Amino acid sequence: MGVPWGNPVRYSKLARIFKASRKLIMKDLYRLLILCLFTGQFTNAQQAPLMLIKGTLTHTNSYCGGAAPSDEMLREIYAEKPLPNKIIYFRPGIENNIQDSILYKAKSDDFGCFELYLPVGTYCIIDERQKDDTYVKELFNYYKNGDMYFTPIDKNCLDQWLKNPLYVLEVNDKNNAQIKINFHNPCSWDRIPCTSYTGPYPP
DSSP, X not given: OOOGXXXXXXXXXXXXXXXXXXXXXXXXXXXXXXXXXXXHHHHHHHOOOEEEEEEEEEEEXXXXXXXXXXXXXXXXXXXXXXXXXXXXXXXXXXXXXXXXXXXXXXXXXXXXXXXXXXXXXXXXXXXXXXXXXXXXXXXHHHHTTOOSSBOOOXXXXXXHHHHSOSEEEEEOSSOOOOEEEEEEEOOGXXXXXXXXXXXXXXX
């Protein structure tokens, strides 16, 4: 019975080529398998568990003069109400360092509620005014010498105001308490931090 392809020499060469190719393929597959296993282990080691964090944002108002309100009206003014469509930002640590990257952000829904997944760790929560020093610089440039209604602004106080977060969040790998942050809307003469109002007040 004849050898396939009719030529023993040709068959022998093809067999050797096939055998060598199979060895190379198996070696490459083995290397690929080792690489995949190593990459998977490295990824799992680096990937921190994510914890569900829920919170509520509210806002309150101040009574700023005018006709004397009733007790019911005052209660309505001072009552906490949901704050919709408000964005808050998360930086690492307990102090707002504007050199650090903003890691996460969340936006409240129509009911003032938000939720997101965070790795275990410590975060400071800030709003848009504390993302960088733009707002602080604007205040300082405008009020550094004061005006007819406000005293000169305190630069050291402004720097500290920028560092102080709205909330310090500790995320653990168990049950995490729901966050609640209230944003108070002061009267116009109390809205500028680190300065004092010296003008007249409404009746």
